[in-house]
Amino acid sequence: MSKKASKLLWKRISTSYKYLKISWTVQVREFFEYSTLHGVKYIAEHGRPFLERFLWFVCVLIGAVATVVVIFSLWEKFQTNPTITGLDTDFHNWEVPFPAVILCPTDPAKQEQIRRLLDITENSTTQDLQKADFIYDLTKLDFDSIPIFTKKYTEADTYIDKNEDIRNYIYKFMDDCTDVFDNCSFKDTPFGCCSAPDKRFTPVFTETGFCHSFNSRHFRRSNNTASAEPEQFNMQYIKEADTKWSLQFALKTGEAVTSIYILNSDEMVSMNIQPQLEWDYQVYKMAFSMKQTYTTEDTRQLSIKQRKCVFGDEIPLHGFIPHYHQRDSAKAL
Numbered sequence: 001m002s003k004k005a006s007k008l009l010w011k012r013i014s015t016s017y018k019y020l021k022i023s024w025t026v027q028v029r030e031f032f033e034y035s036t037l038h039g040v041k042y043i044a045e046h047g048r049p050f051l052e053r054f055l056w057f058v059c060v061l062i063g064a065v066a067t068v069v070v071i072f073s074l075w076e077k078f079q080t081n082p083t084i085t086g087l088d089t090d091f092h093n094w095e096v097p098f099p100a101v102i103l104c105p106t107d108p109a110k111q112e113q114i115r116r117l118l119d120i121t122e123n124s125t126t127q128d129l130q131k132a133d134f135i136y137d138l139t140k141l142d143f144d145s146i147p148i149f150t151k152k153y154t155e156a157d158t159y160i161d162k163n164e165d166i167r168n169y170i171y172k173f174m175d176d177c178t179d180v181f182d183n184c185s186f187k188d189t190p191f192g193c194c195s196a197p198d199k200r201f202t203p204v205f206t207e208t209g210f211c212h213s214f215n216s217r218h219f220r221r222s223n224n225t226a227s228a229e230p231e232q233f234n235m236q237y238i239k240e241a242d243t244k245w246s247l248q249f250a251l252k253t254g255e256a257v258t259s260i261y262i263l264n265s266d267e268m269v270s271m272n273i274q275p276q277l278e279w280d281y282q283v284y285k286m287a288f289s290m291k292q293t294y295t296t297e298d299t300r301q302l303s304i305k306q307r308k309c310v311f312g313d314e315i316p317l318h319g320f321i322p323h324y325h326q327r328d329s330a331k332a333l
């Protein structure tokens with residue numbers, strides 16, 4: 001490229017830059033003059049002192065920064081906590097699910113009963129007596145006592161068949177429901193605590209050991225193969241027209257302490273849940289209050305990470321507990 005052509009190109013670039021600079025200056029000035037944002041037009045208005053225009057610039061800058069901070073704060077809140085729990089003022093007690101009441105005795109089986117079922121007498125061998133002790137410890141097994149149990153017994157202690165279903169086997173040695181409950185009534189209507197067809201106290205194995213449950217979805221189904229259909233869970237409700245909203249029962253005399261849990265019907269007793277009461281058979285009445293929470297379909301618009309819960313048809317469970325509940329959903333997600 002010749003020197004003359006180079007000078008001509010540079011002149012064109014300088015001219016274009018000059019026009020562009022003038023254009024941007026004019027457009028910015030027009031924006032400041034005709035903007036509806038409060039205080040912006042005073043920044044570039046002719047005739048105003050420099051100090052006044054500078055103060056207006058500082059005020060507008062502070063407002064812009066504050067706006068950006070608020071926008072990011074609201075966006076973060078929408079991502080982390082976008083839902084609102086409100087009070088339903090149009091709520092009626094037409095059909096409210098009654099909570100699950102679960103009683104977990106510290107001594108769910110008696111040594112005398114275990115020996116009687118095993119036909120063990122004073123003349124029995126030492127191995128038979130050790131087997132009775134093994135089964136007694138097995139009936140009291142919970143999540144905390146597993147390390148102690150494994151230290152006390154080894155794989156060499158073959159007191160029962162390794163192919164045996166442990167749950168079904170030790171269930172035979174547990175205190176029967178009829179040995180625990182007496183005189184049960186729900187909503188001031190008597191029912192058979194343990195006897196068919198209206199029995200409502202059912203056994204359940206939990207992390208804290210063997211328990212008896214009322215209105216819990218996780219009760220132990222019967223192994224009766226002659227039945228064509230498995231036992232179904234029947235949710236118990238309270239209604240506004242009911243004369244009483246209470247569960248009453250009497251426990252037969254005993255010395256062991258019983259832990260009482262009041263949970264949602266979908267929840268299961270676990271080690272991270274504390275009992276509402278440690279009952280030593282001296283309590284006459286126990287009152288509690290409950291709240292019912294429901295989620296609207298509009299929540300489906302949010303991601304699972306945002307709402308920290310899932311609908312029942314989104315992620316099916318295939319484990320022992322096929323239902324989500326409020327207490328553990330946030331931890332799992």
